[in-house]
Amino acid sequence: MSPPDVGPRLQTPRLLLRPPGPADLPATCAMNADPEVMRFFPAPMRPDEVELMLGRIDAHFARCGFGFWAVERRDNAAVIGLIGLVEVTFALPGRPCPPPAGARPPVEVGWRLVSSAWGQGFAREGATAALRFAFEGIALPEVLSFTVPANTRSWGLMERLGLRRDPAGGFEHPRLPVGHPLRPHLLYGIDRAGWSSAQGSAR
Ligand SMILES: CC(C)(COP(=O)(O)OP(=O)(O)OC[C@H]1O[C@@H](n2cnc3c(N)ncnc32)[C@H](O)[C@@H]1OP(=O)(O)O)[C@@H](O)C(=O)NCCC(=O)NCCS
Structure with missing residues (x-):
């Protein structure tokens, strides 16, 4: 993993979002080993899997200029999770993979926080x-x-952010085997007009 000097840093009143670096490995391993955090994923992650994931995040920042940021509290510098944007590499309803010539792949917003940080609006x-x-x-x-x-x-957060459930409905996650209980997914989205109007109503 390269040092966390590639990619933008975002600041909010309470948080700093910055590309993750090697020093974030212990906190990220602890979060991904917690069964409560990983309840809706196939399984908690081992440290070697987390290290590979951080490597993929690093490569995504280098390739796209954005990715999953490490979420650091500004008051105590604690790393409380990952939030970010990632290109989707499989087909979704109405969004074929690979995308049509000239189009870029769809981008997903995602989040994973340590359970002690839930319920505080972070x-x-x-x-x-x-x-x-x-x-x-x-x-x-x-x-x-x-x-x-x-x-x-998670989908409550999507709705609070102004994302809307896709009219095409849900989809079966192709990375999970047919019949797996976590395979059926809800799909949400927001476009630029929806973002502008969500900002207007949040004021
Ligand atoms: C999904 C997840 C990120 C949501 O976290 P969260 O803390 O519930 O989300 P929010 O930041 O929107 O916080 C909302 C809550 O904070 C409360 N809150 C407290 N202070 C707040 C503030 N200053 N601003 C906004 N909300 C605040 C809200 O009232 C709300 O409380 P409620 O959950 O009791 O209704 C978190 O549960 C998580 O990491 N889960 C495990 C990983 C996961 O499943 N990821 C998604 C995979 S698709």
């Missing part, structure tokens, strides 16, 4: 900064998000 604050970067910083046309129906905290 995810919303960090995700708002990520969406602002997506629409106002790099002018993406839309941002998607998806989760399993049981993950009410």
Whole structure:
């Protein structure tokens, strides 16, 4: 993993979002080993899997100029999770993979925080900064998000951020085997007009 000097840093009233670096490995391993945090993923992650994930995040920042930021509290410098934007590398309803010639792959906003940081608005604050970067910083046309129906905290956050459930409905996550209980997903999205109007109503 290279030092965390590649990619933008985003600041909010309580948080600094910055590309993760090697020093974030212990906190990220602890978060990804917690069964409560990983309840809606196939399994908690081992340290070697987390290290590979941080390597992929690093490569994504280098390739795209954005990725999953480490979320650091400004008051005590504690790393409380990951929030960010990532290109989707499989087909979604109405969004083929690979995308049509000249189009870029869809981009997903996602989040994972240590459980002690839930219920304090940190995810919303960090995700708002990520969406602002997506629409106002790099002018993406839309941002998607998806989760399993049981993950009410995650799709509740999507709705609080102004994302809307995709009219095409849900989809079966292609990275999970047919019949896996976590395979059915809800798909949400927001475009630039939706972002502007969500900002207007949040004022
Ligand atoms: C999904 C996840 C990021 C949501 O975190 P969260 O803390 O619930 O989300 P928010 O930041 O929107 O916080 C909302 C809560 O903070 C409360 N809150 C407290 N202070 C607040 C503030 N200053 N501003 C906004 N909300 C505040 C809200 O009332 C709300 O409380 P509630 O959950 O009791 O209704 C978190 O549950 C998580 O990391 N889960 C595990 C990983 C995961 O499943 N990721 C998604 C995979 S698709």
